[in-house]
Amino acid sequence: MNIQEKIKEFFKEVYVEMRRVSWLSKNDIIKYTAIVLVVTIVVSFFLGGLDYIFSSAIKMFIFK
Numbered sequence: 001m002n003i004q005e006k007i008k009e010f011f012k013e014v015y016v017e018m019r020r021v022s023w024l025s026k027n028d029i030i031k032y033t034a035i036v037l038v039v040t041i042v043v044s045f046f047l048g049g050l051d052y053i054f055s056s057a058i059k060m061f062i063f064k
Contacts, residue, residue, distance in 0.1 A: 001009075024032070
């Protein structure tokens with residue numbers, strides 16, 4: 001089996017497997033994307049707040 005036949009066989013198998021995939025609906029994709037964005041924003045504000053608190057505390061003790 002030469003390289004061209006292997007490549008052809010590979011893409012045939014990929015096509016067959018992609019037909020078996022259970023894809024999410026558009027509404028599910030939008031819902032899960034929104035959840036990820038909200039969680040990311042909440043966690044970033046939380047970590048930003050902790051950073052601000054700790055940096056303020058360190059500045060207060062060092063530059064006192």
